[in-house]
Amino acid sequence: MRGNTLAMALVVLAVVFAVVAGLYAVGVLQFLVSDPHASHHYTHAILFGVLAIASLIGANFARSKGTA
Amino acid sequence: MGLLQGATELFPVSSLGHAVLVPSLLHWSFKQSDPSFVPFLVLLHLGTAGALLFIYRAQWVELVRSFFTAALRGNIETPSERLSMLLLVGTIPAGILGVFLEHELKSLFASPTAAASFLTVNGFLMLGAEVLRRRAERLAAAGAQTRIEQEERFAVAEQISFKAAALVGACQALALLPGISRSGVTIGGGLMAGLRHQEAARFSFLLATPIIAAAGVLEIPQLLSNPVPLGEYLAAAALAGIAAYLSARFLLRYFRSGRLDPYGWYCAGAGILSLALLTFRP
Numbered sequence: 180m181r182g183n184t185l186a187m188a189l190v191v192l193a194v195v196f197a198v199v200a201g202l203y204a205v206g207v208l209q210f211l212v213s214d215p216h217a218s219h220h221y222t223h224a225i226l227f228g229v230l231a232i233a234s235l236i237g238a239n240f241a242r243s244k245g246t247a
Numbered sequence: 248m249g250l251l252q253g254a255t256e257l258f259p260v261s262s263l264g265h266a267v268l269v270p271s272l273l274h275w276s277f278k279q280s281d282p283s284f285v286p287f288l289v290l291l292h293l294g295t296a297g298a299l300l301f302i303y304r305a306q307w308v309e310l311v312r313s314f315f316t317a318a319l320r321g322n323i324e325t326p327s328e329r330l331s332m333l334l335l336v337g338t339i340p341a342g343i344l345g346v347f348l349e350h351e352l353k354s355l356f357a358s359p360t361a362a363a364s365f366l367t368v369n370g371f372l373m374l375g376a377e378v379l380r381r382r383a384e385r386l387a388a389a390g391a392q393t394r395i396e397q398e399e400r401f402a403v404a405e406q407i408s409f410k411a412a413a414l415v416g417a418c419q420a421l422a423l424l425p426g427i428s429r430s431g432v433t434i435g436g437g438l439m440a441g442l443r444h445q446e447a448a449r450f451s452f453l454l455a456t457p458i459i460a461a462a463g464v465l466e467i468p469q470l471l472s473n474p475v476p477l478g479e480y481l482a483a484a485a486l487a488g489i490a491a492y493l494s495a496r497f498l499l500r501y502f503r504s505g506r507l508d509p510y511g512w513y514c515a516g517a518g519i520l521s522l523a524l525l526t527f528r529p
Binding site: 221222223225226229230233236239240242 | 461
């Protein structure tokens with residue numbers, strides 16, 4: 180049960196990371212970037228994309244596995 | 248520069264620190280504040296990453312396969328699957344700090360004094376890691392006859408905890424500072440996590456590969472957008488790869504029984520000497 184709660188939290192986190200990645204990619208987010216005038220921040224977008232994937236992997240590990 | 252970077256990248260003596268310091272001390276015509284300087288260094292790093300990929304090519308194939316198997320299954324069943332997840336956990340801290348502090352760190356690259364200071368710190372960090380390791384050896388390796396037997400009392404990379412992998416990854420983030428050696432601090436971190444010297448070196452090399460390769464690939468557009476002698480740069484990257492291959496072979500053999508001490512003393516001495524030269528030269 181606790182594992183499922185953690186898994187759900189990690190899925191939510193993954194969604195947040197994915198949204199942030201998208202915002203960096205289209206240039207809406209300018210937080211902690213080297214060139215605020217650039218229209219895209221692909222490095223930041225890739226980082227948050229990787230964090231989203233890592234969170235999803237964490238969620239898959241955390242969820243309770245049913246016994247067959 | 249290619250040979251220098253390739254040789255010093257895997258030796259725990261800070262390639263970046265040397266790449267900033269040596270041209271400055273020898274009055275080479277590199278402009279470290281030039282926009283193409285960091286991409287040039289990154290291209291040299293790509294040569295190094297290529298050498299590491301070549302050395303561990305079979306292991307990387309197995310690691311990638313294991314990573315996807317474990318990620319999709321949601322469970323770790325083999326040592327290779329565990330190692331692939333440990334590498335993911337260890338890579339994240341340096342990735343986050345590298346992306347967010349990139350701009351601030353690039354301005355530090357222009358300062359040989361900062362590189363010399365960090366090189367000195369790097370030396371003392373490695374010496375400190377070995378002091379702590381000797382204390383652990385006295386507690387854990389009672390009765391061991393030889394240095395190799397002493398080492399065998401410690402863990403292999405697949406056995407360390409995820410917390411320890413995150414710690415080693417955090418150590419790797421320190422290497423974004425010029426003068427702090429990536430391999431030095433990650434091997435030191437690996438020793439703190441209870442790894443054998445040779446295994447700490449292997450984990451360090453495996454951990455370095457994705458982040459060096461990713462940094463290199465991301466900087467290629469900037470390299471191409473500047474008017475640079477690309478042929479010379481590529482030749483330098485190839486030389487860096489060859490030097491890195493030979494260095495890695497030597498180090499993996501050396502760390503069967505060797506320690507970080509000689510590199511620690513070298514970094515501390517070279518850092519202090521460089522600081523003196525930079526301060527008092529005419």
